[in-house]
Amino acid sequence: MTSALHTRAVHAGRDDLADLGLHAAPIDFSTTYPARDSAEEARRIDEFAAGGEVTGIYGRIGNPTVERFERALAELEGFDHAVAFASGMAAVSACLLSAVSQGKPHIVGVRPLYGGTDHLLTSGLLGTEVTWAAPEEVAGALRPETGLVLVESPANPTLSETDLAELVDACGAVPVLVDNTFATPVLQRPGRHGARLVVHSATKFLGGHGDVMGGVVACGAEEAARLRGLRFATGGVLHPLAGYLLLRGLSTLPLRVKAASATAAELVERLGTHPAVRSVHYPRLGGPLVSFEVTGDPHAVIGAVRLITPAVSLGSVDTLIQHPASLTHRIVAEDDRTGAGITAGLLRLSVGLEDVEDLWQDLDQALKAA
Numbered sequence: 543m544t545s546a547l548h549t550r551a552v553h554a555g556r557d558d559l560a561d562l563g564l565h566a567a568p569i570d571f572s573t574t575y576p577a578r579d580s581a582e583e584a585r586r587i588d589e590f591a592a593g594g595e596v597t598g599i600y601g602r603i604g605n606p607t608v609e610r611f612e613r614a615l616a617e618l619e620g621f622d623h624a625v626a627f628a629s630g631m632a633a634v635s636a637c638l639l640s641a642v643s644q645g646k647p648h649i650v651g652v653r654p655l656y657g658g659t660d661h662l663l664t665s666g667l668l669g670t671e672v673t674w675a676a677p678e679e680v681a682g683a684l685r686p687e688t689g690l691v692l693v694e695s696p697a698n699p700t701l702s703e704t705d706l707a708e709l710v711d712a713c714g715a716v717p718v719l720v721d722n723t724f725a726t727p728v729l730q731r732p733g734r735h736g737a738r739l740v741v742h743s744a745t746k747f748l749g750g751h752g753d754v755m756g757g758v759v760a761c762g763a764e765e766a767a768r769l770r771g772l773r774f775a776t777g778g779v780l781h782p783l784a785g786y787l788l789l790r791g792l793s794t795l796p797l798r799v800k801a802a803s804a805t806a807a808e809l810v811e812r813l814g815t816h817p818a819v820r821s822v823h824y825p826r827l828g829g830p831l832v833s834f835e836v837t838g839d840p841h842a843v844i845g846a847v848r849l850i851t852p853a854v855s856l857g858s859v860d861t862l863i864q865h866p867a868s869l870t871h872r873i874v875a876e877d878d879r880t881g882a883g884i885t886a887g888l889l890r891l892s893v894g895l896e897d898v899e900d901l902w903q904d905l906d907q908a909l910k911a912a
């Protein structure tokens with residue numbers, strides 16, 4: 543069925559509920575599924591091992607509530623499959639392990655990336671070797687053993703943008719992974735530009751209320767089979783209650799992102815002329831994230847906000863502010879941080895659903911106090 547995104551956001555993953563006589567999606571907490579026919583179970587396990595989508599054997603193989611969220615997210619991103627994980631980092635890890643397991647451990651990364659992803663690649667913890675490249679240098683950085691090109695656009699925390707179609711083009715047969723956490727499928731569907739893997743920290747906008755952790759990869763059938771196999775082997779499964787909450791979160795995703803983006807655009811205007819603000823970063827794509835450099839002490843701004851929540855993370859109903867150099871990107875070496883534009887005075891604001899005048903009043907008094 544083809545309908546508007548905000549219509550699909552409400553109905554995706556729920557298409558069968560009316561026929562089941564249900565309104566809310568059922569939550570299946572089972573960790574195991576009794577079966578009297580073990581010969582049939584053996585056949586189903588073989589089917590899973592061969593890359594098939596199988597549920598109802600054991601919770602680490604698959605869960606029906608989580609699958610509803612996976613189907614819904616895949617539909618919104620325009621892919622046939624999605625595989626959910628316990629967190630965004632578990633999702634990124636599975637994609638890296640997938641490359642390693644195919645004998646292609648070389649990864650090309652475009653900075654800046656989320657601090658945790660940057661650290662995972664820099665440390666080589668999963669057996670990968672990273673080459674950092676600007677978008678225009680990526681083609682030259684590819685090797686026969688390159689398994690993945692990794693990019694965020696808009697990127698965390700500078701909100702710098704990469705032309706995804708151009709990047710995919712430059713990568714030829716090498717798959718491009720786009721972390722779409724900041725844009726969400728409401729503002730950008732990287733699959734349309736040829737990205738083979740689209741990752742989300744579902745903890746952020748997909749959940750949307752700051753009360754559930756999760757990660758998800760939207761992709762094609764072949765990648766999904768490999769990722770499900772990796773998830774089974776390594777155990778980073780999403781809890782069924784998290785699956786339920788994420789599915790519920792998707793239904794309001796378009797409305798939340800659009801409302802927060804409109805407020806963010808207004809705050810960008812006002813921040814741009816504030817005497818305590820040196821520069822403002824806001825993507826051409828729009829969105830609820832704004833980052834800005836202050837002339838004074840960034841810690842004093844964080845300490846002075848009263849309505850805005852001083853916390854890491856993003857994508858919640860409330861507005862959050864944080865200092866990337868101290869928190870989300872602390873784990874990135876100082877030179878690499880500065881090189882990627884994450885300066886000492888940079889603050890990142892994730893705009894929520896409060897009234898714009900209330901937010902401005904709080905920001906303005908915090909900037910003046912600093």
Ligand SMILES: *Cc1c(COP(=O)(O)O)cnc(C)c1O
Pocket residue numbers: 629630631632656658659694698721723724742743744745746755756757
């Ligand atoms: C938060 C975040 C992650 C990590 O996700 P978790 O759910 O915290 O593991 C990855 N990428 C981006 C862009 C993020 O903002």
